[in-house]
Amino acid sequence: MTARRRVIGVDESGKGDFFGPLVIAAFLAADADREKLREIGVRDGKLIANKKLLGIDEYLREIYPHAVICIMPDEYNRRYKQIKNLNKLLAAGHAEAIVDVLAGNDAEVAISDKFGKAELIERELTLHQQTIELHQIERGENIVQVAAASILARAAFLRAIDQLSTDYKYEIPRGASSTVDRAGREIVARFGPEVLPKLAKLHFKNYGRVVKSELFHK
Numbered sequence: 001m002t003a004r005r006r007v008i009g010v011d012e013s014g015k016g017d018f019f020g021p022l023v024i025a026a027f028l029a030a031d032a033d034r035e036k037l038r039e040i041g042v043r044d045g046k047l048i049a050n051k052k053l054l055g056i057d058e059y060l061r062e063i064y065p066h067a068v069i070c071i072m073p074d075e076y077n078r079r080y081k082q083i084k085n086l087n088k089l090l091a092a093g094h095a096e097a098i099v100d101v102l103a104g105n106d107a108e109v110a111i112s113d114k115f116g117k118a119e120l121i122e123r124e125l126t127l128h129q130q131t132i133e134l135h136q137i138e139r140g141e142n143i144v145q146v147a148a149a150s151i152l153a154r155a156a157f158l159r160a161i162d163q164l165s166t167d168y169k170y171e172i173p174r175g176a177s178s179t180v181d182r183a184g185r186e187i188v189a190r191f192g193p194e195v196l197p198k199l200a201k202l203h204f205k206n207y208g209r210v211v212k213s214e215l216f217h218k
Helices: 031-039 050-063 073-083 086-102 118-127 144-168 178-191 193-199 205-211 213-217
Strands: 006-013 022-030 066-071 109-113 133-137
Touching: 006 086, 006 144, 022 031, 022 086, 022 144, 031 144, 050 144, 066 073, 066 086, 066 144, 073 086, 073 193, 086 118, 109 144, 118 133, 144 193, 178 193, 178 205, 193 205
Parallel strands: 006 109, 109 133
Antiparallel strands: 006 022, 022 066
């Protein structure tokens, strides 16, 4: 590993959330910047309080090359219906983010937090005629560029959830718990079941629990 090596880190947010988008972010920095990034608080975005995370996100987006792919629920559901495989959908998003960063920048390697077979992303990169060296590693957020990508992805996810909450005048919860089920039933009661494809990922088990009429009275 050399300080001059330029690394693209890639990570996602929203994969386990019933409501809101799937977001994939790619972030480019030289290894020489690792210490600087850690000093400003870059680490796994899931471990950072939302207010602080949004501040770090703003700084990163101002200074460093990056790409954020935000797949809102209606588009997510359309893609999932075609692909019927979350890992393949993720791989396509990871490749798209990497290619977007490389459109105006050079990098020697891309590193992704591991979520499936490495060849899934490699195959997608090949479709884009891109041959950058790629590594998928477990606990990828230990690599500071991947951690930075996790911050960009989570910040975009939080902003999208806030915007949906504003648009529908309802505080949309994160995750996939029973609290999310209750919120889903309240949203359907207000707006009808036709609103769900615009707000939620329909292949989640939450969807069945939300739309079953007998659950509305529990």
